[in-house]
Amino acid sequence: MKKLIIIGSSGFVGKSLNDYFKHNNNIKIINYSRTKKKNIISIKKLPKSNYIFYCINNKNIKISLKYFCHFKKLIKNYSKNIKIVFISSGAIYGPRSVKKRFTENEKIYKSKFNNFLGYKKNYSREKYLLEKEFKKIAKDGFKVSIARGFTFYGRHILNYDYLISKIILATKSKKTFTINNPNTIRSYMHADDMCRWLIKIAKISSNKCPVVNLGSDKIINLTKFIKFLNKKFNSKILINRNNKKRTDFYVPSIIYARKYLKLKNTVNFNNAINSLVK
Numbered sequence: 001m002k003k004l005i006i007i008g009s010s011g012f013v014g015k016s017l018n019d020y021f022k023h024n025n026n027i028k029i030i031n032y033s034r035t036k037k038k039n040i041i042s043i044k045k046l047p048k049s050n051y052i053f054y055c056i057n058n059k060n061i062k063i064s065l066k067y068f069c070h071f072k073k074l075i076k077n078y079s080k081n082i083k084i085v086f087i088s089s090g091a092i093y094g095p096r097s098v099k100k101r102f103t104e105n106e107k108i109y110k111s112k113f114n115n116f117l118g119y120k121k122n123y124s125r126e127k128y129l130l131e132k133e134f135k136k137i138a139k140d141g142f143k144v145s146i147a148r149g150f151t152f153y154g155r156h157i158l159n160y161d162y163l164i165s166k167i168i169l170a171t172k173s174k175k176t177f178t179i180n181n182p183n184t185i186r187s188y189m190h191a192d193d194m195c196r197w198l199i200k201i202a203k204i205s206s207n208k209c210p211v212v213n214l215g216s217d218k219i220i221n222l223t224k225f226i227k228f229l230n231k232k233f234n235s236k237i238l239i240n241r242n243n244k245k246r247t248d249f250y251v252p253s254i255i256y257a258r259k260y261l262k263l264k265n266t267v268n269f270n271n272a273i274n275s276l277v278k
Contacts, residue, residue, distance in 0.1 A: 001028050003048065007040050007071065008055035009033045013087055013149070013194070015156045017053065020195035041067055046074045051202045054134075055087045057126075059119060064126045068133055075142065083143045083205035085198060086134040090150040090213065090252055091116070091124040097246040099185065099219075101253035104148070104211045131211075138209035145205040147198060150215030150252050153272065154191025164188060167226070171235040171277050178238040182223050183247040187216040190267035200261050213252035216265045228270075233277055 004021070006014045009031035021027045030047060032040040040056070054071065058064040075082070093102045094112025113124045131146055138144040153164050163184075170177035189197075194214065201212050226237045257263040 001026060002050040003028045003030060005030045005032065005046060005049045005052045006055060007032045007052065008057065008087075011055055011057060012152065012154075012156050012160055012191075013053075013055045013198075016152075016154055016191035017195050017198070019155065020192060040074075041070050043074070046078065048079070049082065051199075052082060052084045053087060053198065053202070054084065057123070059122060061122060061126050061129065064130060065133075068130060072133075072137065075137075080141045080143065083202045084134070084137070084145070085202045085205060086130060086144065086146050087198075087214075088131050088146050088148045088211075089123065089127045090148050090215065090250065091120055092128045092131065092148065094124070096249045099247065099249050101217060101251050102213065103253040104213055104256055135209045138207050141207060143205040143207065144209045145201050146209060146211045147201050147214040148211060148252070149194075150213070150250060151186050151188050152191060152194055152215075153188045153276070154194075155276075156191070158276070163222075167222075167229070167237060168273070168276050170237055171229050171233050174235060176236045176238065178240055179222060179226060180240045180243055181245045181248055182239050182241050182243065183245060184222040185247065185249045185251065186220050186222060187218050187251040188220060188269060189214070189216040189265060190269075190272055193265045193267055196266075197257065197261075197263050200263055204261065212257055212261070213254055214257075215252045215254065216269075217252060217254045218265070218269065219251055220269070229273075229277075 004027055008014055010033040018029055021029055032038045056067055090102055092108055095115050113121055134144050157165050197214055204210055223239055229235050
C-alpha cells in the first residue's frame with residue numbers, strides 16, 4: 001500500500017483528496033492540518049511515505065515561511081525517493097486583461113502582483129516565494145513538482161468564500177446576488193479531475209522540478225453562465241453592467257498536461273453544477 005501525506009488537509013484540496021481516495025485500498029492518507037492535533041508545526045518526525053502534497057495556504061507570508069522552514073527540517077534526513085508536490089497557484093502569473101491562456105513557461109514578474117486587489121496580492125507573493133523554496137529542495141536532490149492550481153469546484157467548494165461558491169449558494173437559496181464585473185472569464189476543474197491529475201503530476205516529480213498548470217482550459221464567461229442559471233433555476237443573480245472594469249481573464253493553457261501527461265478533464269461542468277445546485 002502506498003502512503004500519501006497531505007500537509008494542509010483542512011482546505012479544499014486536502015478535503016477533496018481525502019474524499020477521492022476514501023475507498024481506494026491502494027492509497028493510505030496521512031493528514032496534517034493547522035486545525036487538528038496533527039499540526040505540521042508541532043511534529044518532530046514525518047512517517048515514511050511515497051508522496052507528500054504540500055497544500056498549506058496562509059494569509060501571512062512570514063507564517064508561511066515559518067511552516068516551510070519546519071517542513072524543510074522534517075525532510076532533512078528523509079529518503080530522497082519521496083515525491084513531493086507543492087500546490088501553487090496560477091495567481092503567480094499576475095492578473096490578465098486579454099484573452100490569452102497562461103502557459104507554464106511564462107516569465108513571472110513580481111511587479112504584476114501589485115495589480116491584484118485585497119488578499120490576492122499577498123497570496124500570489126506567498127506562492128511565488130514558496131515555489132522558489134521548493135525549487136531549492138529539488139536542487140538538493142529531492143524529487144519535486146509544482147502544480148499551479150487555477151479555479152476548482154466540487155462538493156466541498158460551498159464551504160469556502162469563492163465566487164463560484166457564492167453563485168451556487170445564491171442559486172440554491174434564490175437570494176439576490178450581484179456580479180460586479182461583467183467581464184469576468186474563468187474555467188473550472190472538478191475536484192475529481194484535480195485529484196486524478198495531482199497523482200499523475202506527483203509521479204513526474206524530479207530534481208528538475210517540473211511545473212504543471214492544474215485546471216481546465218474551457219472558457220466560461222460568467223455573464224453567459226449567470227443567464228443560464230437564472231433561466232434554468234429561476235435564480236436572482238444580477239450583473240452590474242454599469243461597471244466598466246477591464247476583462248478579468250483567468251484560464252490556463254493545459255497543453256503540457258494534455259500532450260506529455262495524457263491528462264484531460266472528464267467531468268461535465270453543467271451536469272456537475274446541476275448536482276451541486278440540487
